[in-house]
Amino acid sequence: MTNGNLYRGLLLGLAGYLTLAAAPAAFAQASGDGADLSIELIDPKVLRVCADPRNMPFSDEKGEGFENKIAELFAAKLQKKLDYMYFPQATGFVRMTLGAHRCDVIMGYPQGDDLVQGTNPYYRTTYAIVTKPGSDLADVATLEDTRLKGRHIGIIAGTPPGTNMAIAGLMATAKPYPLMIDTRVDSSAQAMIDDVKSGAIDAGVLWGPMAGYYAKQASPALHVTPLIKETTGPKLVYRIGMGVRPADQNWKRQLNKMIQESQGEINKILLDYGVPLLDESDHLITAEAVTKSP
Structure with a gap:
C-alpha cells in the first residue's frame, strides 16, 4: 500500500497520493445552475466520498482527517447526508472507487494527474524539512x-525531494524510508518523525501536510520549514484540488463554486492540522490572515 497515500496521485512522476468530492441537483438549482446532477452522481441526496480508511492526516474511518472535515463542511452546506467508500490508497484506488461509481469525489488530488478530472485547487503546499526546535539546522531553508x-x-524513497538531495550530494548519508507499506500496521512518516525526535536522524524531509501534522503532534512540537527556495531538481510545490469522473462536468462546476465560496473555512481546517499553506507568491498563509479575511 502507498505510504499513507503520502503522495496520492500527487506523484505525477513522484510516486502516488490524494483525494476528491461530490454534490446534488438541489445545489445546482440553488446556485442558479439548473443542470440535473442526478445523471452524474450515484445518489443526488448523498455526498459520497472516495477515501482511504487509514491515511492520517488526510482521512480515516473515524472521520479524523482534514479531508473528512472538509467533506463534512460541504455536506452541511449542501444539506446532504455524508457517506464514504473506503479503499486503501494503493494501485487500483481510482478504478475501484470513483471509476466503479462507488463514490463521486476524491477530496484531495494533485493537479496534472489525468486519471481523474480535477477541480480548481483548494490549497497549495510543498514538501518541508522537519528538525528539532533549537537545532543548528532549524533555520535551513x-x-x-x-x-x-x-x-x-530522512527521505521517503522515490519521492521528488530525493532528486534534490542527490543533486546536493546528501544521499550518501541519508536514511531512506519505504514508500510502499501496509498502512494498517505501519507509517513511514511517523517513523521518520520518531527518528527526528530521538536524534537518530538530524532532519526529515516530508510532504508538507504530513510534516506539519506529525510535527505538531510531537511534544515539544518540531520545527517545520517549507522547501520553497529550491533552485535545482524538481519544484516541490503542488496545487491540490478534488477529483471527479471525466464526464462529470456539472458536478465539477458545483464543486468549484463550493471551493470558491468556502475557501476561508477550508484554509482554517487545513491550518488547524498544521498544513503549510502557500499563496501564489509562495508566501505562507497564516491563521491570523485567515481570521481577518472577509
Missing part, C-alpha cells in the same frame, strides 16, 4: 544548504 552535508537526513 533549502536542501542546497551546505550545513546539511554529511548529516543524516
Whole structure:
C-alpha cells in the first residue's frame, strides 16, 4: 500500500497520493445552475466520498482527517447526508472507487494527474524539512544548504525531494524510508518523525501536510520549514484540488463554486492540522490572515 497515500496521485512522476468530492441537483438549482446532477452522481441526496480508511492526516474511518472535515463542511452546506467508500490508497484506488461509481469525489488530488478530472485547487503546499526546535539546522531553508552535508537526513524513497538531495550530494548519508507499506500496521512518516525526535536522524524531509501534522503532534512540537527556495531538481510545490469522473462536468462546476465560496473555512481546517499553506507568491498563509479575511 502507498505510504499513507503520502503522495496520492500527487506523484505525477513522484510516486502516488490524494483525494476528491461530490454534490446534488438541489445545489445546482440553488446556485442558479439548473443542470440535473442526478445523471452524474450515484445518489443526488448523498455526498459520497472516495477515501482511504487509514491515511492520517488526510482521512480515516473515524472521520479524523482534514479531508473528512472538509467533506463534512460541504455536506452541511449542501444539506446532504455524508457517506464514504473506503479503499486503501494503493494501485487500483481510482478504478475501484470513483471509476466503479462507488463514490463521486476524491477530496484531495494533485493537479496534472489525468486519471481523474480535477477541480480548481483548494490549497497549495510543498514538501518541508522537519528538525528539532533549537537545532543548528532549524533555520535551513533549502536542501542546497551546505550545513546539511554529511548529516543524516530522512527521505521517503522515490519521492521528488530525493532528486534534490542527490543533486546536493546528501544521499550518501541519508536514511531512506519505504514508500510502499501496509498502512494498517505501519507509517513511514511517523517513523521518520520518531527518528527526528530521538536524534537518530538530524532532519526529515516530508510532504508538507504530513510534516506539519506529525510535527505538531510531537511534544515539544518540531520545527517545520517549507522547501520553497529550491533552485535545482524538481519544484516541490503542488496545487491540490478534488477529483471527479471525466464526464462529470456539472458536478465539477458545483464543486468549484463550493471551493470558491468556502475557501476561508477550508484554509482554517487545513491550518488547524498544521498544513503549510502557500499563496501564489509562495508566501505562507497564516491563521491570523485567515481570521481577518472577509
